[in-house]
Amino acid sequence: MKAIVFFFVLLSSVQALADLVLIPRYDYxxxxxxxxxxxxxxxxxxxxNAGAFGVYTEGFGETEFNDDQALNRRSPQRGYLQEAYLExxxxxxxxxLGKQALRWSEMWTLPSLDIxxxxxxxxxxxxxxxxxxxxxxxxxxxxxxxxxxxDLVGVWQVAETTYPVPFSEVNTEGQTGYGGRxxxxxxxxxxxxxxxxxxxxxxxxxxxxxxxxxxxxxxxYGWVQDTEAAATIPRxxxxxxxxxxxxxxxxxxxxxxxxxxxxxxSNKTEIQNNIYLSAQWNPQRHDFQMVFFENIQTKAQYANxxxxxxxxxxxSLTGFYQNYYGPGGDLYGTYQEITGGSVFGVRAEFSGNLIx
Numbered sequence: 001m002k003a004i005v006f007f008f009v010l011l012s013s014v015q016a017l018a019d020l021v022l023i024p025r026y027d028y029x030x031x032x033x034x035x036x037x038x039x040x041x042x043x044x045x046x047x048x049n050a051g052a053f054g055v056y057t058e059g060f061g062e063t064e065f066n067d068d069q070a071l072n073r074r075s076p077q078r079g080y081l082q083e084a085y086l087e088x089x090x091x092x093x094x095x096x097l098g099k100q101a102l103r104w105s106e107m108w109t110l111p112s113l114d115i116x117x118x119x120x121x122x123x124x125x126x127x128x129x130x131x132x133x134x135x136x137x138x139x140x141x142x143x144x145x146x147x148x149x150x151d152l153v154g155v156w157q158v159a160e161t162t163y164p165v166p167f168s169e170v171n172t173e174g175q176t177g178y179g180g181r182x183x184x185x186x187x188x189x190x191x192x193x194x195x196x197x198x199x200x201x202x203x204x205x206x207x208x209x210x211x212x213x214x215x216x217x218x219x220x221y222g223w224v225q226d227t228e229a230a231a232t233i234p235r236x237x238x239x240x241x242x243x244x245x246x247x248x249x250x251x252x253x254x255x256x257x258x259x260x261x262x263x264x265x266s267n268k269t270e271i272q273n274n275i276y277l278s279a280q281w282n283p284q285r286h287d288f289q290m291v292f293f294e295n296i297q298t299k300a301q302y303a304n305x306x307x308x309x310x311x312x313x314x315x316s317l318t319g320f321y322q323n324y325y326g327p328g329g330d331l332y333g334t335y336q337e338i339t340g341g342s343v344f345g346v347r348a349e350f351s352g353n354l355i356x
Contacts, residue, residue, distance in 0.1 A: 017048070017049050018048035018049075019045075019047045019048070019353065020044070020045070020046050021044065021046075021351065021353050022042070022043070022044050022352045023042070023043040023044070023045075023350065023351045023352075024040070024041070024043075024349075025040070025042075025347060025349045025350070026039070026040055026347070026348045026349075027126065027346075028345060029344070030344050030345070031339040031340040031342065031343055031344075032339070032340035032341060032342050034340075035066055036066070036069050036338075037066055037070075037126060039063060040062065041061070041062045042060060042061055043058075043059070043060035043131075044058070044059060044060070045057070046058075052088055052089055053087065054086070054087040054088075054089065055085070055086050055087070056083060056085055056087065057081075057083065057084045058081075058082040058083045058084075059079060059080055059082050059084075060080055061077075061079035061080065062077060062078075063077055064076075064077050069338075072165055072338060073124065073164045073165075073338070074164055075120075075122055075123050082099075082130075082131075082133075083099050083100055083135060084098050085098030085099060085100045086098055092143055092144050092145055093142070093143055094140075094141070094142040094144070095139075095140070095141055095142075096139070096140045097139050098137060099136070099137040100135055100136070100137075100138075101117070101133075101135045102116035102117070102135065102153060103116075104116065104181055104205075105207075106207065106209070106218055107243060107258070109256070109274055109276045109293060111222060111224070111237075112220065112241065112258075113194065113203075113205040113220055115179075115194075115198060115203050115205075116135070116136050116155070116158075116159060116177070116198075117133050117159055118135070118136075118158070118159030118162075118172075119132060119133060119134065119161050120132050120133075120134060120161075121161065121162060121163045121164065121167075121331065122163050122164045123162075124164070124324075124335055124338070124339070125302065125322060126345070134159045135159050136155040136158050136159045136177070137155065137156060137157040138153060138156055138177075139153070139154050140152070141153075147184055147186070148182075149182075149183045149184075150180070150183075151180065151181040151182075152180045153178060153180070153196070154177075154178045155176055155177040155178065155198070156176050157172070157173075157175070157176075158172050158175045158177055158199060160172055163331070164338060166334070167331070175198070177196060177197060177198035177199065178197060179194060179195060179198070179203070180194065180195060180196070181194035182194075188211045188212070189208065189210050190207075190208065190209045190210075190211070191206075191207065191208050192205075192206070192208075193205070193206050193207075194206075200226060201224055201226050202224070202225040204223045205220070205221060205222040205223070206220075207219065207220045207221075214246065214247045215244055215246050215247070217243070217244045218242075218243050218244065219243075220239075220240070220241040221238070221240050222238065222239050224236070224237050224238075235263055236263075237260065237261040237262070237263055237269075238260070239258060239261070241256055241258040241259075242256065242257050243256030243257070243276075244256075250282060250283040251279065251280065251281050253277075254278040255276070255277045255278075256275075256277075257273065257275055258274040259272075259273050260272055260273075260274070270297075272296070272298070273297065274293065275292075275293070275296065276292070276293050277290075277292045278291050285309055286308075287306075287309070287310065288306070288307050289304070289305075289307075290304065290306075291304040298327055298330055299326070300325065300326035300330050300331070300333065301324070301325040301332065302323070302335075303323045304320060304321070304322045305320065306318055306319065306321075307320075308347075314350055314351045314352060315348075315350050316348075316349050317346070317347070317348050317349075318347040318349070319344075319347075321342070321343065321345075322339075322345070323342050324336045324343070
């Protein structure tokens, strides 16, 4: 807190620029048999800069009028701080201190190398993706050259992950982590390698991609070792993901296939496969999105179709349909029980920007 107060004193003494964005939103969401959510959400962002220094904060709060559903999803009326950090930028050096997004993966399903990011699984997929994610608190250092960059991270509070009833709550209080990543480019090729330790888990990973004119195929490989469980049951697992970003006119297609290991209590390893497909169409004021996910072995599925129209630069209206399916005891099976399977929703969103 003292550091933030000092920064605002600094802002008042030098030429500075601050940008405040307020985004009120209304969501009405209904399942096959009952109302699932009826809420007002207020999101805010503040970005201020003074020379090489900056401060950024982002968060949202909500008023939920369906208390029973909010209790079932462990989603009480409260405020959520997404990011809050101080930043120093000088030439190719970046330094950030505080709660911040650290995304080291280009993939969108788990498992992945997005090892620093948590998820609000308790809110299902009702929220926009940016509001579903949670971030760690720590110190990050980055150096970026034309074809090479290095990132170093030290975290004293890992990102929080939450689940709906009946899954147990996850306690991440006091958990720490550290790690590093190297990225480099050669011609149209891109590569990265990372190593990290987060709580009781060791992570190693590699990524590669090649940029054609309209297609960017990519690969991601990860290895995870759970050192807490290793004394009794081996807890090492790997995953491999193949995917692509395809740019086709106003369309962006992002298919991917992930093969990963599941360690069973019987000391056996099972291979499972996830299919993921995302499509976006954004000509002028239109915004169409489609997402489909399936675990081939468990048959767990999720699908989303949404269409939004930006009436003005500050007002948009979106309608969406979602479907959840999964076996009993599975996360997606629990989603199916909560929603009845099919979900319909409408979202009205405003945006106001104040520069001072």
